[in-house]
Amino acid sequence: MSPAKSARSRRAGSAKRSRLGARLHAIRQAKGLGLTKVAKLSGISRSTLYKVENSGVSLTYDKLVALSRGLRINIEELFGEPKETGRGPTLVTARRSIERAGEGATMTTHRFTTRYLCGELRRKLMIPAVTEMKVQSLEGFGPLWSHPGEKFLYVLDGVVEIHTEHYDPVKLARGDAIYLDSTMKHAYFSVGKKNARTLIVTTSHEVGARHP
Numbered sequence: 001m002s003p004a005k006s007a008r009s010r011r012a013g014s015a016k017r018s019r020l021g022a023r024l025h026a027i028r029q030a031k032g033l034g035l036t037k038v039a040k041l042s043g044i045s046r047s048t049l050y051k052v053e054n055s056g057v058s059l060t061y062d063k064l065v066a067l068s069r070g071l072r073i074n075i076e077e078l079f080g081e082p083k084e085t086g087r088g089p090t091l092v093t094a095r096r097s098i099e100r101a102g103e104g105a106t107m108t109t110h111r112f113t114t115r116y117l118c119g120e121l122r123r124k125l126m127i128p129a130v131t132e133m134k135v136q137s138l139e140g141f142g143p144l145w146s147h148p149g150e151k152f153l154y155v156l157d158g159v160v161e162i163h164t165e166h167y168d169p170v171k172l173a174r175g176d177a178i179y180l181d182s183t184m185k186h187a188y189f190s191v192g193k194k195n196a197r198t199l200i201v202t203t204s205h206e207v208g209a210r211h212p
Contacts, residue, residue, distance in 0.1 A: 018056040019105065023078050025053050027071055042070030058109050065147045076119040076127055079105030097121045104130075111135050111142075111189075114200075127202045130156070133190040138163055144185035149203035151182045158196030163187045 028038050035053075039046040043066050044059075051057040059067065068075040097118035104115040117128040135141050144165060153160070154177040162178055163169045165185040172178060180186060182202065190196040 018052075018058070020058065020078055020107065021053040021056060024049070024067070027073065027077070031071070033071075038067075038070060042067045044070075058107065060109055060111070061114075062145045062147060064107070069148075074124060074127065076105065076116045076124075079107060079116055079119060111140075125203065129200050129202075131198050131200050133158075133160065133188065133196045133198065135189045136191065136193075137189060138187060141187045141189045144187045146185045147182050147202075149182045150179065151186075151203075152179045152201040153177060153188065154199040156197040156199055158194050159191040160188050160196045160198060161191050 024038075028034070033041075035046050035049050038044075039049055042049075042063075044063055048057070048059075048063075052059060064075055064078060068078060097120050099117045104117050105119050107114045107116070111134060113132040113134065115130045117130065118124070138161075144163060153162075153172075155172045155174050157174055159174075160172045161169055162172065162180075163186060164180065170178070171191060188198075
């Protein structure tokens with residue numbers, strides 16, 4: 001390939017690279033990790049990770065959790081802007097973060113459109129997000145999933161149906177909420193023609209892993 005074609009190819013790859021792809025590339029470069037190593041740490045195939053970095057492919061939430069665990073970072077760091085964090089955790093007091101309407105990193109999959117809130121704070125105890133649910137059945141959602149930590153879900157608009165492995169399904173309307181153990185397999189989706197919107201707060205597995 002000629003130098004001109006090579007340069008055009010690099011520019012085309014950069015144009016396709018999504019925020020997730022750019023962050024994954026930057027994080028693994030900073031950690032000195034190749035795609036093969038990240039694949040081994042996360043359990044996600046190398047080919048999928050390559051597509052995330054270079055073709056704008058998205059990941060489901062369970063794979064985002066697996067990727068963040070493998071990289072030993074909080075999940076919102078996959079969508080934030082690069083920051084200098086030093087060599088280790090920093091003790092921070094009196095922290096705060098303000099999120100204005102319309103701000104926040106957004107991730108879209110076939111199930112959800114999720115806006116992660118207050119992503120500038122690292123090593124949070126909680127990961128807050130506003131999620132629009134785009135599927136209307138358990139079949140559309142797919143297999144129930146589980147992940148470390150606990151989860152709080154508050155319905156902002158619409159109706160949500162919650163399925164868990166140990167309880168009967170339950171429907172939540174606007175103003176209703178549920179708190180559950182995320183290690184229990186679960187799924188949730190909209191009921192009716194209108195996509196439900198929820199506030200979801202998940203405990204950070206990274207904090208739990210570092211501070212047993």
